[in-house]
Amino acid sequence: MNALTDAQIRLKGMEAPIATLGPVYAERFVSLMMREPFDYTKWQEDLWNDKSVEEISKMAMERRLGS
Structure with a gap:
């Protein structure tokens, strides 16, 4: 596997929640992760x-x- 750039990692990292939750709930997921200590x-x-x-x-x- 080739090394990924930070931009590619961010893009791939969002593909899974978007595919699973859809774009609206994926955005909500990101918001929850950023708002709450994790x-x-x-x-x-x-x-x-x-x-x-x-x-x-x-x-x-x-x-x-x-x-």
Whole structure:
């Protein structure tokens, strides 16, 4: 994969919420993220508490393979 510019990262970073939420709610999502304190590291720590390492690995592989 080639290195991405900051502009390309911003563009790609917005494609997912726009595709999932639509442009209006994607904008609202960005607004919420900027307005509220958000600790990405803490969020990641709590994200998969109910899953085993094996389950997380399986989900990652399925996503990677497009299953």
